[in-house]
Amino acid sequence: MESVKKRLAEFSLEAHELYLNQSVPYLDKPPDPLHFYRNWISPNKPCIIRNAFNHWPALSRWTLDYLREKVGSKVISVAVTPNGYADAVSGDRFVMPEERQMRFSSVLDIMEGKVEKSGVFYVQKQCSNLLEELPELTDDLEPHVPWMSTALGKCPDAVNFWLGEAKAITSMHKDHYENLYCVVSGEKTFILLPPTDRPFIPYGVYQPAVYLQRDNGEFEVVDQSDSEKVPWIPLDPLDPDLERYPQYCRASPVRCSVKAGEMLYLPSMWFHHVQQSHGCIAVNFWYDMDYDIKYNYFQLLETLSEVTGST
Ligand SMILES: O=C(O)CCC(=O)C(=O)O
16 A cells, blocks of 8 residues: 555656646637547646637626626526635534625725625625526626637536635635636635645545624534535635645645636646635636546545555
8 A cells, every 4th residue: 555655656646747737828710620629638737828708798898887887687596604704614513605685786885985894795605696597797797718618518517606805715625617717807826736745745535614603793613414515625725724635835836817818727636725806897607528538547546645644
């Protein structure tokens, strides 16, 4: 077992030498599908694409005033937390946000500082919330990214809308989606780690719970006793506890900032942690490719890391 563990760690370091970049490269225009498949999807490397959605009216239209006029009266799902961390480890719990139904105009009031509320608010429901909750906005963009849909041979499985406060942070995790993340206004900062860094990334298994805000404004953590325990990453890449998780010093996080008008290609199974400027608006396209050989290969790495106790 020890030799498999050692080989896994060597493999991760070799991956860096062999094919990974020290920073996230830029493409200056949308690629053609075959080129993109060959150079980015297949090797599973992230990149930032400029000028990929200049033609979306959203880029010039989506001011907070426009959103208030167009969808202010709509009721949407908003993630509310005391500290900005939705879906994150807190003590010995995996704590999810309170999912509150609010008028879009009330969220805008908070973003614009017109009202003061305790808690941190983030429109981030990842269930294709753009199509499900805000269909009025879909005229302002394309329903998919044609060159990506051609490259993958399918349309996206979800189109998500994101609008959040500066304090709203997405804790480190990975998804099995091919992700095209488009920043429409403001800026997002991603910390990325390749799937091959898995042996250096700690995991724990946590009791799930949700935040619930009481009438006095205090947040309570309520256990979801009927739900199964959740495997999650307890480490904060902004302040990694290297005494507790010494193996993380062998990982190679890459930081990139994605500005308005830019699109990040975030390949499946890459670990990511996300911060944002206040009021940042983004849309992303998730393509589920869990039948792909690439995904199965990283699942094998996951299993090997688990059984060798590389976590
Ligand atoms: O923008 C964010 O806060 C998180 C994005 C994310 O985790 C994703 O697109 O998978």
